[in-house]
Amino acid sequence: MKRISCSILVAFGLLAAGAAQAGQTLKIGHVLPKGSQFSEAIRVMNEELKKSTNGAYQIEEFPASALGSGKAMLDGVKLGTIDMVMSSSGGALAQFNTKVGVLDLMLLFRDTAHADKVLDGPIGQDLLESFKAQDTVGLAWGENGFRQLTNSVRPVKKPEDLKGMKIRLSESEIYKAAFSTLGAETFPLPFAQLYPALQSGKADGQENPVTTIVGSKLQEVQKYITISNHTYAPAVILINKDLFDGLPADVQKAFIAAAKAGGKASRAFVRKRDEDGMAVLKTSGIQITAGSEFDRAAFEVALKPFYEEYAKQFTMEKIQAIKNVK
Numbered sequence: 001m002k003r004i005s006c007s008i009l010v011a012f013g014l015l016a017a018g019a020a021q022a023g024q025t026l027k028i029g030h031v032l033p034k035g036s037q038f039s040e041a042i043r044v045m046n047e048e049l050k051k052s053t054n055g056a057y058q059i060e061e062f063p064a065s066a067l068g069s070g071k072a073m074l075d076g077v078k079l080g081t082i083d084m085v086m087s088s089s090g091g092a093l094a095q096f097n098t099k100v101g102v103l104d105l106m107l108l109f110r111d112t113a114h115a116d117k118v119l120d121g122p123i124g125q126d127l128l129e130s131f132k133a134q135d136t137v138g139l140a141w142g143e144n145g146f147r148q149l150t151n152s153v154r155p156v157k158k159p160e161d162l163k164g165m166k167i168r169l170s171e172s173e174i175y176k177a178a179f180s181t182l183g184a185e186t187f188p189l190p191f192a193q194l195y196p197a198l199q200s201g202k203a204d205g206q207e208n209p210v211t212t213i214v215g216s217k218l219q220e221v222q223k224y225i226t227i228s229n230h231t232y233a234p235a236v237i238l239i240n241k242d243l244f245d246g247l248p249a250d251v252q253k254a255f256i257a258a259a260k261a262g263g264k265a266s267r268a269f270v271r272k273r274d275e276d277g278m279a280v281l282k283t284s285g286i287q288i289t290a291g292s293e294f295d296r297a298a299f300e301v302a303l304k305p306f307y308e309e310y311a312k313q314f315t316m317e318k319i320q321a322i323k324n325v326k
Contacts, residue, residue: 033064038142044264049254111229163184167204199221226289
């Protein structure tokens with residue numbers, strides 16, 4: 001019996017050694033195409049994770065909604081049917097965790113430095129902690145970028161320039177409320193249908209980061225772009241809470257550190273792509289309204305009813321705390 005027991009123990013030892021050598025691979029999904037800022041975040045996170053765990057853990061990317069829609073992937077991570085997801089604010093993320101909806105408010109952030117300080121500071125950490133109520137763990141913040149406005153009607157410099165304009169938006173009630181307050185006619189439309197909608201005139205305009213606008217060649221079917229930086233879209237890297245809680249403490253730290261490195265990589269990627277994208281726009285024929293021509297103060301006044309309404313949900317104290325970060 002002793003021999004058999006020893007043989008069994010040796011066999012188990014060999015299996016365990018083999019499993020450790022092979023490593024554990026976690027699946028992470030997102031909605032953007034391969035080669036996007038989310039891909040870059042995941043690439044860097046995976047490299048860091050493999051290094052810090054000596055290859056015991058790694059992640060496998062499933063881009064372009066291969067694991068389902070944005071909402072379906074968020075729900076999957078909550079339920080544990082998907083290990084991880086990288087998701088951008090706006091639409092599904094704010095519905096999944098209503099507390100992060102505050103980040104979707106128009107003209108909340110001044111610039112990228114302001115966004116970084118908010119998300120890398122106590123406010124950002126508190127918002128990451130809030131994901132635990134959804135049975136997920138927020139590992140780190142990444143970036144999808146500042147959103148800019150394009151259209152084929154007129155240059156947009158003041159709030160009244162938006163009146164009556166048909167603007168396609170992602171499925172975000174907060175985005176809809178902001179643009180409706182400014183007098184635009186808003187409607188949701190899947191991103192895949194956006195180019196033909198702009199081409200046909202079904203939509204007058206849309207709003208997205210420069211990297212998305214250029215990547216999808218929307219400048220071909222739009223006459224004007226305003227560098228409005230009107231809404232900032234961060235992204236978050238989430239992991240199932242039960243899965244995370246089951247990891248050794250040192251591995252948990254490795255996941256957080258790797259995710260933070262990935263998040264920073266996505267920021268650098270977006271900002272470089274935005275610079276490159278602006279160079280493309282300058283030679284494309286689209287008329288550019290620079291940020292200095294965008295009357296931010298007038299827009300803030302026009303958005304006062306919008307802020308008063310959302311202060312009921314997020315509190316004006318929390319909104320001002322974000323705006324006042326220096």
